[in-house]
Amino acid sequence: MRMKAIETAFRLRRACPRRMRPTLRSLWLALLLALGLASPAAARDQLVIGMTQYPSTLHPSIDAMLAKSYLHGLTRRPFTVYDTDWKLVCLLCTELPTFENGKAVRETLPDGGEGVAVTYSIQPNATWGDGTPVTTEDVLFTYEAGRNAATGISNAELYRRILKIDVIDDKRFTMHLDRIEFTYNGLGDFNILPAHLEREALEDPANYRTRTRYDSDPANPGLYFGPYRIAGITPGAEIRLEANPTWWGKPPPVERIILKVIENTAALEANLLSGSIDYVAGELGLSIDQALAFEKRHAADYDFLYKAGLFYEHIALNLDNPILKSRAVRQALLTAIDRDAINAQLFGGKQAIADTSVSPLDAGYDKATHRYGYDPAAAAALLDGAGWTLGDDGIRRNAAGDKLSLELVTTAGDRNRELVQQVLQAEWRKIGIETRLRAEPARILFGETLPQRKFEMGLFAFLSSPENVPRTTLHSTMIPTAANGGDGQNYTGFSSAEMDELLDRLEVELDPARRLQLWRRLQEIYASELPVLPLWFRAQPFIMPKWLTGIVPTGNQFPTTLWVEDWNVR
Template sequence: MDYTIRDDATWGDGTPLTTKDVLFTWQIGKIPEAGINNQELYRRMENIIALDDKRFTIQWIKRTCDAEAINDFEIVPAHLEAAAAEDPTQYRSRNIYDSDTTNAGLYFGPYRISRVEPGASVTLEPNPTWWGQKPQFKRVVVRTIENTAALEANLLSGEIDYIAGEDGISLDQALTFEKRHGDDFNVVFKPGLFYEHIDLNLNNPILKDLRVRQALLHAIDREAMSARLFEGKQPVANTSIHPLDSVHVDDVKKYAFDTALVARLLDEAGWNDIRDGVRHNEAGEPLRLEIMTTSGNRVRELVEQVIQSNLRDVGVDLRIRNEPARVYFGRTLRQREYTGMAMFAWFSSPQNVPRTTLHSTMIPTEANSWSGQNYTGYVSPAMDEAIDKVEVECGAAEQAKWWRTIQTEYAENLPVLPLYFRANAFIMPKWLSGVTPTGHQYPSTLWIENWTAQ
């Protein structure tokens, strides 16, 4: 497939963006040891041919149904990153984006990063070399506030102007906030492809047993959780595919709240000795698991407590241990250091093939520099086949067949406990316009040049 870079495309330091950058990015990305997350995209690229400084051709190893979509092929500047990539295995720790973040030449969007306060804020200023619509705001400060209660307090005090919905205030807070302060702010609820779930570490001997996984999901009253915590705005999920997605199928195995069935499943799995309210196996080991999520996220911490209570009622001892988001996502999940259950959300796009999260070749290991997002360690030949086929068999009947297989295998095998699909709340000042929530993985900030003050 042929692509052309705009003639006026330049990096923030004035260096033209050319096919040298494209080739450089590809050469780094195709080396697994470099630790680039989307290894699947690079694996599928057989070759890239530079036709001149602005035109290039991508040759794919096989024809795929979405070959033209290279959204995740994020170009990096060869003139700055070449030295850091001399040893690709060290690129993740030596790249200029980490060591010299405010270097203007790293960016080509409407804004560039001008200041970083680690763990606190990032300041953006207009990029003078941006070739598109000029942004209105002379400065945008993106603040990190990990506690959602503090996030709301900062908004009300005027310390911040806007809470982005992609990963901001929790829905229960937003519902209450709208009732109290709806006259002063614009509150927009956007349903979308945000899938809240619990990854299960399938290397854990307890969780290897499908009967235990089934029992855990039957023990969680997800319908009551959705009704009481979210006023029904966040529907219960049966798989990772949202009902709004055209490839969604509804007739998959479902797991209604059923404590009697939970008891039978756990008895069959050998956890039938109940001592002090906790089930034990024949060896005297307690049915004890650990759940983790992002600390300071009030709604997730509340959901954890509900799940802990539900599981306690059926004899499961669930311990809560949370971490700051930067640690949880930066290391614990990426290196599969969680021992039992990990709650978080995936953001996806319509018809997003779940290769990086469900294919057996996408399990992060030290050998592949922790690339891939199959954090559960799930291995299923049937799932692998369905993912492989849905990418290349593009007819309507074949697509329907393989998308159905992906969802039925997911629901039958339960490598993950589905919770609900999120509706995100965007809380904006009355004077801000031009923000368009997307409802999928590509955030509203990608169109920040359209934001205006009125």
């Protein structure tokens, strides 16, 4: 009887004109209610999610921001991702190409080197929100846009490494790569674009960034092919999404999701308690200290989860700054920070102290890497040796009379980082360093200040995938400049011939044991040179209302929203 009811419902849906059809989610809920398999509470049709950042652009491949990744986890699907078990899996593709299954094949390059040809199949029912199928035409268009340096598309290195793409049919293609990396079958950064909508904007590559429909017409349904599509936006404040009727997968949990941006985390907590938001995004929500305090007061009303992972909190140092050029100054800055005390007092000891950008949870971590302990006397001695003399006012100066004064910028409204800023200012003041504090909205910090390298010290975080080779943050070719269109995230300007060579070798080393030796040397250089000041690996606090289940944090760069169809409302 139940199967007959389901078949009847879907026949009725097909018989309706498309614009009058109920969505799969509506049908599913109606059927479950009729069959006694769901309670009336499951008919909740809207979820309001609070988050602390608004994307600098909605284009999936321009500017790297967690806020945008979180959004597009609802509206798109990458070809491949690392799942909750840190295993590489297909989302937009149907099967990972491997040497074992024959969909990855070694090939000799014209210069005598060795590359690889990998064949992918696009999900057969993948369709843009306007009904246009997702095809290899979109793959070729994305490749064309990514290879054009004028477009401002991030990760230009990926597109340089793709030698060509052969189309097999509308849903299958072979990508030829100029080397065999140990992540040869991962395609998470190849963010497919809708050729039928974006081609016109690409006719003027130099102005593509401002002409893309992701920003000029963000509610166009043809820009999205995930469980949801954007229905409207209030720039800087709110993004409204609705269930995508062309989504090929399992129906999402609610008809509408609203992403509400509240940059001040204290205000975010107040909105959660007042009921104006239902859930705070774990990836972009309350700080650890706030979450711990919140749990003490409201443990009975919410479910709590603290997920350790690859969220690297650090202070980037602009190495073009004459003060920060000195390695002794950089080492003094770190030695003067009592990271263990900050972790204990602000974060309940839940953050893993960082020695480098490689997490203790990662396969390449070397526990023998040098750790800078808290030692103000040693920090002062380093500054003395570097020619910075303590003055009567407690601030150091060099022989020319210049003050040892630096500015530290971070994201505005983040109570956690604002507290850390103040602690750092006080600790550095003890050894004679003057610190000026500044905060900017995340969209400005990540969209302008860091890529244009208009900072001295920047407090923020990078989120990565497992065993992620940090080429984009450490390789000298990844220093963003006007000449390269701002490509890369080496905001510090770090340049080391040995580091460049290590990164190049790491990517193509297929043997895990030999790769580990390269990782060890990388961490030795990092800890010695200190292009940034490593702080800790953040644990993300997830505070979930009792009626929302199925949210499983990954602990890596891929957000929970990529599995939104597995969330449940009860």
